[in-house]
Ligand SMILES: Cc1cc2nc3c(=O)[nH]c(=O)nc-3n(C[C@H](O)[C@H](O)[C@H](O)COP(=O)(O)OP(=O)(O)OC[C@H]3O[C@@H](n4cnc5c(N)ncnc54)[C@H](O)[C@@H]3O)c2cc1C
């Protein structure tokens with residue numbers, strides 16, 4: 001049986017894993033616009049041993065590509081995602097997709113959210129479990145389970161720097177004081193290696209923003225390359241333009257003018273990439289489809305007492321704040337100031353002397369990133385001209401400002417008695433969360449994705465292009481679990 005998977009991000013990884021779980025005799029072919037994995041130049045060497053000039057050269061390169069924004073842009077040692085032209089939406093043509101740059105937060109959808117989805121919690125739960133096993137999730141059962149039911153953790157929780165530990169202890173004890181918003185606190189659930197006995201175990205060096213030198217963070221590219229080395233998959237380096245029905249199955253037309261044939265095609269090119277392929281495949285020229293982002297807001301918390309010396313850190317969220325109001329859920333991740341901030345702003349040879357001062361801030365401050373659900377978030381329209389030009393334009397933005405302000409005000413009330421307060425005036429709207437859904441969620445223009453991911457016999461949608469809503473918690477765990485669900489059923493039903 002010939003199987004083609006289009007894409008190389010988390011959805012594609014999960015699709016491959018599902019095939020290998022069901023029938024290891026099948027060798028699927030992956031089509032991806034890039035197949036190199038760009039090894040980290042300091043792989044295996046901790047940041048404390050990198051030469052000073054490596055930091056400076058790297059930061060200069062990042063600033064050249066992204067501008068000197070306050071929040072340094074996440075890169076893989078200078079390799080960066082790019083934007084869909086003229087919009088804040090981003091894409092990655094690197095092998096591994098956006099999964100090469102993500103922050104590894106792994107949250108399921110809650111049973112209550114899934115009531116409105118094409119699959120139930122009971123249907124997706126075994127696939128959350130399987131993804132938890134193969135990817136590995138660091139975390140633990142805590143207050144957040146009241147909403148999510150299960151942490152799906154398979155590895156010890158991430159290390160909490162002292163200031164994060166202090167906040168966790170204080171906030172866990174508070175009784176919710178606001179009548180409309182209920183807060184809960186927990187550790188982040190992360191696709192991160194934390195088992196100390198494992199050679200990839202995170203050492204809490206705090207330099208994750210440059211990509212992990214130890215491969216502690218899950219990157220689908222590494223797993224797919226291992227599958228290729230074991231000859232369990234084939235990889236074709238090209239871009240898929242469209243998918244066309246034939247008497248025998250499906251033709252996938254590639255950008256280099258070649259066509260490859262398959263019995264089954266699994267679309268895993270991301271919400272925007274897959275929507276583009278579908279617009280072209282079904283000749284939907286100059287027809288609009290819509291993509292939902294989810295809005296997020298940066299804020300800061302400061303403690304009136306410094307935590308004890310900060311020995312080490314982790315650059316992404318170590319804590320997670322859940323906020324429930326009526327049936328709406330919002331979520332914030334809380335992180336300490338990453339060590340690389342100072343390197344990013346001031347050259348190494350000078351900043352060495354400033355590090356003791358920086359530690360003072362690091363031991364007092366937590367940065368939060370609040371995500372509001374996509375119902376009231378940024379929205380984009382997408383269309384394809386006959387000449388093949390993709391146009392994307394923003395049709396709604398900052399619609400979540402009011403809700404974000406309400407949540408942060410409610411947080412102020414709950415912070416009383418914790419020794420923490422919010423940093424006044426700091427609420428920065430981030431233009432994109434990189435969590436995208438939609439395109440073909442509602443049978444747009446007669447293209448209907450069924451509940452089991454089937455679009456037409458032998459053609460399946462495995463990413464968030466058919467998701468009906470964009471929740472506030474990060475989506476990739478659900479993208480992977482759903483890809484696995486769709487592919488497992490397709491392989492079981494093949495006869
Ligand atoms: C900085 C950052 C932090 C993030 N943090 C988190 C987080 O903590 N938790 C979380 O859940 N999510 C996070 N995300 C979002 C996460 O990365 C995405 O949800 C996830 O990567 C989506 O997976 P995907 O496989 O559907 O799509 P993608 O990762 O976008 O992969 C799509 C793949 O398809 C390829 N492709 C596209 N078009 C074609 C074509 N025509 N032919 C062939 N190949 C094609 C692309 O090159 C890419 O390899 C983050 C993203 C970023 C950028």
Ligand code: SF4
Nearest residue numbers: 202203205206208212
């Ligand atoms: S802190 Fe970040 S960069 Fe350092 S080992 Fe852990 S994941 Fe890797």
